[in-house]
Structures are given as structure tokens and as C-alpha cells.
Amino acid sequence: MTAAQVALAFVLVVACGLLLRSFIAMITTNPGFKPQGAVTASIELPTARYDRPAAADFFRRAVDRIRALPGVSEAAFSSDLPWTGYDENTGFSIIGRPSDDDTEARYHFITDGYTRATGIPVIAGRDLNSSDVSSAPLVVLLNESAARKYWSSPEAAVGARIKLWGAERTIAGVIGDVRDMPWDDRAAPALYFPQAQTWSPQPMLLIARAGVPPASLVDAIRRAVREIDPELPLANVRSLESVAGGAMATRRLTLWLVTAFGATALILAIIGVYGLMAQMVGQRRQEFGVRQALGATRGDIMRLVFSTAAIMTSGGLVIGVALAAASTRLLVSLLYGVQPRDPMTFAGVALALIAATAVATYMPARRATHVSAASALRAAD
Numbered sequence: 001m002t003a004a005q006v007a008l009a010f011v012l013v014v015a016c017g018l019l020l021r022s023f024i025a026m027i028t029t030n031p032g033f034k035p036q037g038a039v040t041a042s043i044e045l046p047t048a049r050y051d052r053p054a055a056a057d058f059f060r061r062a063v064d065r066i067r068a069l070p071g072v073s074e075a076a077f078s079s080d081l082p083w084t085g086y087d088e089n090t091g092f093s094i095i096g097r098p099s100d101d102d103t104e105a106r107y108h109f110i111t112d113g114y115t116r117a118t119g120i121p122v123i124a125g126r127d128l129n130s131s132d133v134s135s136a137p138l139v140v141l142l143n144e145s146a147a148r149k150y151w152s153s154p155e156a157a158v159g160a161r162i163k164l165w166g167a168e169r170t171i172a173g174v175i176g177d178v179r180d181m182p183w184d185d186r187a188a189p190a191l192y193f194p195q196a197q198t199w200s201p202q203p204m205l206l207i208a209r210a211g212v213p214p215a216s217l218v219d220a221i222r223r224a225v226r227e228i229d230p231e232l233p234l235a236n237v238r239s240l241e242s243v244a245g246g247a248m249a250t251r252r253l254t255l256w257l258v259t260a261f262g263a264t265a266l267i268l269a270i271i272g273v274y275g276l277m278a279q280m281v282g283q284r285r286q287e288f289g290v291r292q293a294l295g296a297t298r299g300d301i302m303r304l305v306f307s308t309a310a311i312m313t314s315g316g317l318v319i320g321v322a323l324a325a326a327s328t329r330l331l332v333s334l335l336y337g338v339q340p341r342d343p344m345t346f347a348g349v350a351l352a353l354i355a356a357t358a359v360a361t362y363m364p365a366r367r368a369t370h371v372s373a374a375s376a377l378r379a380a381d
Contacts, residue, residue: 006316025337034119039214092164125158125173146189
């Protein structure tokens with residue numbers, strides 16, 4: 001029974017260790033953007049009053065007004081926010097190359113200032129600017145994953161031309177990668193269209209970066225938008241940091257639940273080892289006394305008790321390793337940056353369980369060394 005408790009504790013603590021290492025890897029990996037210091041909100045323009053030129057004019061005016069607010073360093077609009085599971089894709093062809101059905105990417109609509117508002121770096125070429133209007137040559141930005149997948153490097157992609165949606169466009173620049181979700185291994189190839197040139201009516205997300213607490217800007221931003229169109233409300237107002245935190249909420253909850261189960265299983269295993277060793281010492285009290293009468297030292301008695309516990313613990317660990325190796329494959333979808341059979345995690349948990357069972361065995365073993373030979377022999381008579 002105690003060996004089964006040790007095995008169960010090993011499985012649950014290994015799962016906890018894997019999830020913990022995965023969570024640490026997620027929060028320590030560069031997200032590709034800067035969540036701190038920005039506020040976001042959703043705006044949906046009514047299609048009856050806003051076609052693309054009117055929408056472009058609204059977004060330009062709104063951005064100018066919001067940038068002028070005290071404390072605001074940058075503002076922009078985007079069709080989506082990082083780490084919100086956005087998944088809109090399109091195919092395209094590269095001018096000068098044979099048609100390839102595998103050339104596809106996520107597509108996003110943004111206004112100029114997006115990279116500065118989100119903190120996404122420009123790696124090669126130029127960023128979008130206010131001159132990228134409907135009457136200007138059509139341009140697009142790529143992310144680094146797209147540049148490296150379809151060209152040899154970000155620098156090689158700049159200036160290349162692609163064709164999609166019935167028009168040719170020049171790649172103006174390459175920006176850094178942002179994964180769809182924090183646990184994704186890599187970012188998907190992505191295209192970023194200037195909203196003034198290419199856009200389909202949909203809700204747009206404001207991102208305003210500030211040097212003051214983002215919450216203090218909400219009322220001022222509402223007023224700035226209301227001055228342009230009194231009928232447009234701001235919705236889903238929250239900080240970009242809370243958006244990023246919300247993306248990790250499910251993984252964080254899973255980690256806490258598994259940690260609770262693992263800690264409970266570990267405590268039960270320690271109690272089980274202690275109880276079994278205490279019972280064993282009580283049952284073999286006379287034996288220990290006789291051994292001391294025949295010359296056994298306290299060290300010999302301690303080693304005898306610990307060897308019994310070691311055999312039981314080893315059996316539980318062998319079973320636990322086998323169960324964990326089979327069951328941790330179910331965690332693959334929850335892991336990031338760590339393998340389900342990670343040797344370091346398995347070894348660390350095994351050492352922790354050995355140390356825990358050693359502590360649980362110490363008190364019964366110490367009690368066994370205090371059994372006097374005389375009292376044991378009298379009891380035997």
C-alpha cells in the first residue's frame with residue numbers, strides 16, 4: 001500500500017514539475033511585445049456610415065487625438081491583440097517565383113504606430129507611416145517567421161513583391177515575431193496591412209502606450225473618441241498586461257490544481273512511510289534488542305530500518321517511473337519548452353521523494369536504536 005502511495009506521489013509530482021518548468025519557460029521567454037504600460041479598447045465602426053476611406057480618416061484622427069493626450073507616447077489600431085488566439089489566414093504568391101500553394105500567412109490590419117504601441121521591434125526595412133495611404137503604392141509588413149520561411153533572411157524579404165487579393169504589394173519591412181499564444185513553440189508567418197490601404201469592416205482594437213498608469217487614461221480616451229463621433233462607444237477596455245495575463249490564466253490554474261494534488265499525494269506518502277516504519281519498529285522491538293545484545297551498534301540498527309524503507313521506496317519509485325513515463329504523454333499539449341519525459345524533472349522528483357521518505361523513516365529508526373537489550377530479553381521471557 002505504501003509503495004503504491006509513493007508511486008502515485010511520483011506521478012503527480014512529476015506532472016507538477018513538468019507544468020512548473022513549462023510555466024517558468026513561458027513567462028521567461030521574450031513574448032515579442034511589451035505588455036506593460038499600455039491600455040486597449042475595442043471600437044466597431046457602423047458599416048452604414050463608414051466605408052474604408054471614412055474608416056481610415058476616423059482612425060487617423062482618433063490616433064492623432066489620443067497621441068496628444070498627456071502621458072500618451074504612442075497609439076494605434078489593430079484588427080487583433082497579441083495572445084488572443086487570432087487565426088485569420090490567406091494565401092499569396094511571390095512575384096518572380098513559380099506559384100506555390102504552400103505560401104500562406106496570418107493577416108492583420110494595423111495603423112501606423114502599431115509596432116511602437118505594442119513594443120514589437122522593426123527588424124529590417126521600414127515601419128508603416130502616415131504616408132501609406134490609399135493613393136500611395138501598396139505595401140505590407142511581414143513578421144520574421146514569414147521572412148525566414150519564404151526568403152533567406154529578413155533583409156532579403158525587404159523590397160520583394162507579393163500578390164494577393166488581386167493586387168501586387170511591396171514588402172516595406174519586417175517586424176519581430178509574436179506567437180499566437182504564449183505556449184506556441186513558434187510564431188506563424190504573418191502579414192500586416194496598413195488599414196488605410198487594405199481593410200475589411202470589423203471591430204478594431206486601440207492600443208495606447210503611456211508613461212502613466214493606463215487606467216488613468218480611459219476617460220480621456222473616451223472623450224477623444226466622442227469628440228470625433230459621439231455615437232461610438234469604447235468596449236472591452238483593459239490593459240495589455242491583463243490581456244497577456246488572461247492568456248496564461250488557464251495554464252496557471254492547471255498548474256495550481258496539479259500542485260495541490262501533488263502536494264497532497266506527497267504528504268500522504270510521507271505519512272504512509274512513517275506509519276509503516278513505526279509499526280515495523282514496534283513489531284521488531286525484541287529483535288532489535290537481541291541484535292544489540294549480540295553486539296549490533298546503533299548504526300547497524302539504523303541501517304537495518306533504513307534498508308527496509310529503501311526497498312519499499314525503490315519499489316514505489318520503479319512503479320512510479322513506469323506510470324509517469326506512460327501518463328505524462330497526456331500533458332504534451334500543456335507543455336512549453338520541456339519534454340514530457342524530461343530526465344531532469346524525473347531525477348529531481350525521485351531525489352525529492354527519497355529525501356522525504358528518509359525524513360519520514362528517521363524518527364522510527366531513531367526509536368529503534370533506543371530499545372535496550374535487557375528490556376527486550378525480559379519481554380522475550
